[in-house]
Amino acid sequence: MTSTSEETLAYLNSHAGALNERMGVVIVEATPERVVATMPVEGNTQPYGLLHGGASVVLAESLGSIGAALNAGPGRFAVGTDINATHHRSATQGLVTGVATPLHVGRTMASFEIVITDESGRRVCTSRLTCALLERDPNPQG
Template identity: 35%
Template sequence: MNKGVLKTLGITITVDEIGKCAVEMPITEKVLQPFGYVHGGVNVLLAETAASMGAYKMISDDEIAFGMEINANHLRAKTEGVLTATALLKHSGSTSQVWEIEVTDEEDKLVALSRCTVAIRKKR
């Protein structure tokens, strides 16, 4: 799946397993805020992308998954390099999943910590 925001920002899936998903993105000028640092919203976008992609791996063809709630703690500022968001499933119910996501840099240093609740619904 390489379209929309994934294509625009160069986000790729690097791990795609049941209960674990990781996505990677190079830091480019497109994702910097006016002061030259990665915009905090980009960390959140990466976290929700990893959680949502992980959720899709676990649902049936007649279901859809979408982010319902997300929070993030931004722990380290970045101006260049590569960011990786790794989502681990913490709860899987019939209508929701909870994922914990670590956003790390190319040196495996923690950049952001996030939790995302994903809703699971039948397709209409």
């Protein structure tokens, strides 16, 4: 496994999109074999003060999509086609950490498992994301 350069992390964090920025997602590692990020519980809760399940899914899709893109290869990009999530326990404070690892990476499809844990290392959510790996159009119509 290769390590992630500070330059790569800075680029990914500045280009991760407005939703990730709004939710406080910070990418801390990104290689084709493993993508890791943190997200605060505060600001991402449902009315009862628990981490919103949708916030967990946003974190999972972001990590799996980055992993798929890193595996797509030159001139290709990843598009999510399916995601599911099982919420195991609640989180009410601190940071959660998501870790995405590939289940399958092929020529046209990649699937990732994303495990989200609380600061005590307890599993909060398990998600699976599948992405299509597509060719970039060399002559896009504008």
